[in-house]
Amino acid sequence: MFKNYRNVIALLLFFAGILNYLDRAALSVMAPLVKKDLSINDAQMGILFSCFFIGYCLFCFIGGWAADRFGPRRVYSWAASIWSLFCGATALVTGFTHLLIVRMLFGVGEGPMGTTTNKSIANWFPRNEVGRAVGFTNAGQPLGAAIAAPIVGLVGLQFGWRIAFIVIAALGFIWVACWLLLFRDKPEQHPRVSAEESQYIVQRRPAGNTLNQPQHDSHSLWHYVFSLPVLGVASAFFCFNYIQFFFLSWLPSYLTDFQHLDIKSMSIIGVLPWLGATVGFLGGGIISDMLFRRTQDFLLSRKLVIFVGLAVAALCVLLTAWSQSVTSAVTFITLASVFAYMTPQACWSLLQDIVPAGRIGTAGGFVHLLANLAGILSPSITGFLIQYGGGYHTAFVLASILALSGMLLLAVLVRQKVVNSLRSQTSH
Numbered sequence: 001m002f003k004n005y006r007n008v009i010a011l012l013l014f015f016a017g018i019l020n021y022l023d024r025a026a027l028s029v030m031a032p033l034v035k036k037d038l039s040i041n042d043a044q045m046g047i048l049f050s051c052f053f054i055g056y057c058l059f060c061f062i063g064g065w066a067a068d069r070f071g072p073r074r075v076y077s078w079a080a081s082i083w084s085l086f087c088g089a090t091a092l093v094t095g096f097t098h099l100l101i102v103r104m105l106f107g108v109g110e111g112p113m114g115t116t117t118n119k120s121i122a123n124w125f126p127r128n129e130v131g132r133a134v135g136f137t138n139a140g141q142p143l144g145a146a147i148a149a150p151i152v153g154l155v156g157l158q159f160g161w162r163i164a165f166i167v168i169a170a171l172g173f174i175w176v177a178c179w180l181l182l183f184r185d186k187p188e189q190h191p192r193v194s195a196e197e198s199q200y201i202v203q204r205r206p207a208g209n210t211l212n213q214p215q216h217d218s219h220s221l222w223h224y225v226f227s228l229p230v231l232g233v234a235s236a237f238f239c240f241n242y243i244q245f246f247f248l249s250w251l252p253s254y255l256t257d258f259q260h261l262d263i264k265s266m267s268i269i270g271v272l273p274w275l276g277a278t279v280g281f282l283g284g285g286i287i288s289d290m291l292f293r294r295t296q297d298f299l300l301s302r303k304l305v306i307f308v309g310l311a312v313a314a315l316c317v318l319l320t321a322w323s324q325s326v327t328s329a330v331t332f333i334t335l336a337s338v339f340a341y342m343t344p345q346a347c348w349s350l351l352q353d354i355v356p357a358g359r360i361g362t363a364g365g366f367v368h369l370l371a372n373l374a375g376i377l378s379p380s381i382t383g384f385l386i387q388y389g390g391g392y393h394t395a396f397v398l399a400s401i402l403a404l405s406g407m408l409l410l411a412v413l414v415r416q417k418v419v420n421s422l423r424s425q426t427s428h
Helices: 006-029 031-038 042-070 072-092 096-110 113-124 127-159 161-182 195-203 221-225 228-258 263-269 271-295 298-320 326-340 343-354 357-371 373-388 391-413 416-426
Strands: none
Touching: 006 031, 006 042, 006 072, 006 096, 006 113, 006 127, 006 161, 006 228, 031 042, 031 096, 031 161, 031 228, 042 072, 042 096, 042 113, 042 228, 042 357, 042 373, 072 096, 072 113, 072 161, 113 127, 113 343, 113 357, 127 161, 127 263, 127 271, 127 298, 127 343, 221 357, 228 263, 228 298, 228 326, 228 343, 228 357, 228 373, 228 391, 263 271, 271 298, 271 326, 271 343, 298 326, 298 343, 298 391, 343 357, 357 373, 373 391
16 A cells, blocks of 8 residues: 555654644633533633643653653553543543643643654654655644544534543544554564665664764763754744644634634634644645755755744734734634744754754653743743733734744754754764
């Protein structure tokens, strides 16, 4: 069926992203029903959205280290099993405190997802396909958020919000079974991969994969994770994530509370920004690889995509702050999603070219940890702004300012001279 088995790996990671964000967005979609049923206000809901990221951030780093140590096959199977278990457990909660605990444990399971995906791509894809591979596999994430609105919303309305969580948990366990059956840590270990494909991948892995493995490397992992280029990637990722988790957590409530849509209408209209985000993920990967082929400058091709993505996203988010109609608001949010979601795959690709193969899981985990601190801050800050501050207007303005900040930090911290210096230190 597939000439290249790495296409199977890409599909597995693509569906993992769909399930991950379908699970994650479910509470946002069901927020109006959950708030009413459990007597939770907006400030408390913001805390619930944020507490997910306490466990998530910690296990971004631990999961990345574990992917280096034990391999992505084992780590992903455990992570997906845990997040599916606690997604299903959401159906059993009886109040704010109970839901708070379940959400933190749910975050523990989802934490390793991003870094383990990146480790899998670093092992399975040649350098000239990395951008497209990251773009395609990660496109499943906003697509999961997109289908969450109609699937979770309509199931919740028909059968109750608790049943919706049980259904998507079952889908997660089905994916785990497929992952264990079809995936191996490296193509050279897989009996279904031809010798030609395996050799092609091994000889063309990202530049970081050609650097010395940790057992031959005199530098500790902290030498890489605290380097300026890695911190620059983390900064840009953080600013993107602030927008992402603002939308992921509060977009359904914005459409129902501020734009006065009912849940059924929100479930349909709320799909559009996430379809836009899916286009951004795919387009960003294709464009970054195209720029690399034309310029043969890996760093420049990725940085350009991040710059343009964050700049247009910042403008569109700012315009949303003054939008009064549903049409203009959803249009600007959708455009912001298209361009904002061009940036994360470029960040992951940059990291693969900066950090040695044996450190990519750990360094990626550290970047993901720092970036996902936005997940703690964005939902809770937005909740308090809605409840006590300037409302949605101020929340959109703040997100726009942070997008511009991400551009500046990337320009200052991620420079070719510094990256070359880090590589030369590694090769000695």
